[in-house]
Amino acid sequence: MKTLPSVLVVEDEAAIAELIVINLKHNGFRPIWAMDGIAAQREIETAVPDLILLDWMLPGETGLVLARRWRAQPRTKDIPLIMLTARGDEVDRVSGLDAGADDYIVKPFSTKELLARIRAVFRRRTPELPEQTLSIGELYLDPETYRVSYQNQTLKLGPTEFKLLHYLMRHAERVHSRGRLLDQVWGDHVYIEERTVDVHIKRLRESLAQAGAMIETVRGVGYRITAMPAAMALSAERAA
C-alpha cells in the first residue's frame, strides 16, 4: 500500500490548524500538527515530511526564519514549503519566496484554494527529483547539492537566483518572457510585478560575476541563458 503524503502543519492558531488538518485528512494527506518552530523541528527530526505548511506569524521564531534555516540544511532543503500569511504586502511575499518558500497563501483562504496550492507544489516539485547536473560551457549547476560553479570556482547564489538559473539552464538558449519566468520560477503569482524578475536577474548576474554575461537581455522580450553570449564573443575576438 502506498503511504499517504505527509504534510507538516506549523500553525499556532488551533482553530485554523484543526481546519487544515481535517481537510488534509479528508483529501488523502497525512497531516502532522506543530504549534511552533520547536515542535516542528522535533517532527522533522523524527521524519522528514513530504510538504510543510508554515505560518508566518508564530510564537518564538517566525516562519520566515524557519524557512530560511530549513532551506539551508541538507535534511530539509528539498521539502516543498508553502507559507501561510495574514499579511498582504508584496515585500513580505517576496521575502517569503526569497527565503525559499515554493508558494504562499494569504489568510483567510478557502479549503479548495489550499488543496489546489498543495497539489500544484507537489506537481511542480516531484518530477524534478532526482536531477542531474546541468552545464553550459564552464558553468555548472547541481540541483542535488545546490552548488553552482564557473571555471571550477564555486559561486554563491540566493535561493531565488538559484531557482531562476536552474530554470534558465534547463531551457537554455530559449528566450523567456518575464511573465513566463514568474510562472515557472515563482509559481502562479500573478500579483508579483514583472520588475521583480528584473531585480533577481540583476542579482543573478552579479552572483555569477564573469559568467553573468551568459544571461542575456533580449530587448522587448525577456531573458535567456546562452553558451555564446554576444559580450563574450566580442571579448574572445579581441583576445585573439
Ligand code: CA
Ligand atoms: Ca499565527
